[in-house]
Amino acid sequence: MADQRYGVLRPGFWVFVCLFWAFMVSDVMAQVTHLQVLDADGRSIALLELFQRQSTKYVLEKEVKELFSGTGIYESVMGRVTLTIMGKKIVFRLRQNQVKVDGEEYVLSAPPVSISGNIAVPVEFLTVIMPAVIDKQITLDQNNGILQISGESFAKDSEPRTDSHVPVGSDAEFRVIIDPGHGGRDTGSRTKIGQLEKDQTLKIAQQIKAMLAAEEGIDVYLTRSSDRYLTTTERVNSANTLRGHVYLSIHFNWSPFQRSRGFGMYVNNNRTRLGPGLNLGADMLSSGGRDSVNSSPEIKLFLFRARWLAKELAKQLESIGLSGEQNKEAFLADMDDLSMPGVLVEVLYFSNRQDQIILSRPDFINSVSRAFCDSILGLRDVLRN
Numbered sequence: 001m002a003d004q005r006y007g008v009l010r011p012g013f014w015v016f017v018c019l020f021w022a023f024m025v026s027d028v029m030a031q032v033t034h035l036q037v038l039d040a041d042g043r044s045i046a047l048l049e050l051f052q053r054q055s056t057k058y059v060l061e062k063e064v065k066e067l068f069s070g071t072g073i074y075e076s077v078m079g080r081v082t083l084t085i086m087g088k089k090i091v092f093r094l095r096q097n098q099v100k101v102d103g104e105e106y107v108l109s110a111p112p113v114s115i116s117g118n119i120a121v122p123v124e125f126l127t128v129i130m131p132a133v134i135d136k137q138i139t140l141d142q143n144n145g146i147l148q149i150s151g152e153s154f155a156k157d158s159e160p161r162t163d164s165h166v167p168v169g170s171d172a173e174f175r176v177i178i179d180p181g182h183g184g185r186d187t188g189s190r191t192k193i194g195q196l197e198k199d200q201t202l203k204i205a206q207q208i209k210a211m212l213a214a215e216e217g218i219d220v221y222l223t224r225s226s227d228r229y230l231t232t233t234e235r236v237n238s239a240n241t242l243r244g245h246v247y248l249s250i251h252f253n254w255s256p257f258q259r260s261r262g263f264g265m266y267v268n269n270n271r272t273r274l275g276p277g278l279n280l281g282a283d284m285l286s287s288g289g290r291d292s293v294n295s296s297p298e299i300k301l302f303l304f305r306a307r308w309l310a311k312e313l314a315k316q317l318e319s320i321g322l323s324g325e326q327n328k329e330a331f332l333a334d335m336d337d338l339s340m341p342g343v344l345v346e347v348l349y350f351s352n353r354q355d356q357i358i359l360s361r362p363d364f365i366n367s368v369s370r371a372f373c374d375s376i377l378g379l380r381d382v383l384r385n
């Protein structure tokens with residue numbers, strides 16, 4: 001759903017960005033020179049350069065404008081900047097801490113300044129001002145230089161929590177966690193005729209659960225089994241609690257470009273984030289442990305599962321007429337805390353005409369779910385042997 005707002009994502013490019021960024025961070029962790037911006041699906045959408053002035057870190061106003069597809073005017077006589085982002089007017093002056101968003105005043109702890117002739121705003125601008133503008137939560141992980149734009153609305157509403165665990169089998173040994181993307185107020189992308197990503201992902205997840213119900217030796221759990229809102233942390237936490245063997249997150253894609261079509265597979269590998277030479281302690285282990293070391297065979301085995309599943313799923317989706325990009329490996333913020341192999345699947349593009357034809361087939365949900373099931377069964381068989 002990120003493409004919608006931030007232009008097309010070339011996964012290969014972003015993997016490069018991740019690696020580049022990892023290289024930057026691996027030098028001195030405390031000396032973060034860039035902010036990696038992640039979208040709600042955990043993918044990298046921008047890299048903002050950081051500038052230090054006294055004790056404050058700044059980003060360039062033009063990069064902020066670009067990130068949020070905004071426009072702006074600078075009136076040099078008054079030192080006044082007026083930005084227009086998503087229909088909202090943001091007004092501030094250089095060396096003054098007050099910022100107005102559609103007339104409402106906010107106060108920053110450090111003022112916008114000029115750095116080598118460029119207007120720069122404190123990083124705080126992104127976490128204090130921007131959530132009010134785009135109505136999304138934005139959180140900053142200062143140590144790792146990560147800015148996460150969540151799918152969660154900034155104005156929090158209260159939605160009752162219900163139990164999300166829906167077991168299928170009883171004493172099975174292979175536990176699969178299926179995560180239907182989005183839900184509740186977070187609708188995800190939308191097709192021309194109004195189909196919502198959150199509904200399609202749930203239909204597929206429920207169908208997978210139903211199809212695998214008869215299978216022996218498999219337990220299927222859904223992170224949500226109804227149209228309700230869940231945070232990333234809630235999804236990952238329930239998966240970890242259930243000690244799943246593999247985690248599959250289902251999504252659909254959207255792009256302003258017609259040429260973007262087909263599926264995309266993202267294998268979670270947070271080694272790309274950690275970079276070479278760093279402790280892989282945060283890497284994931286199938287046992288659920290998070291305290292292992294470099295080059296452990298467990299990590300290889302761990303990644304093997306996710307890679308195998310992604311590859312098989314790509315093959316299965318191709319067999320029902322979809323084409324796409326296979327096995328993009330990246331650090332996925334959504335899955336960072338996951339203690340099992342994780343794959344994020346974008347089934348197809350809601351925005352593409354050919355993909356829409358496939359989506360409107362009466363057997364679409366069934367055939368896609370079958371593809372998922374066959375891949376999951378395949379992985380189980382591989383692990384058994």
Ligand SMILES: [Zn+2]
Pocket residue numbers: 001041181182188189197251252
């Ligand atoms: Zn999505």
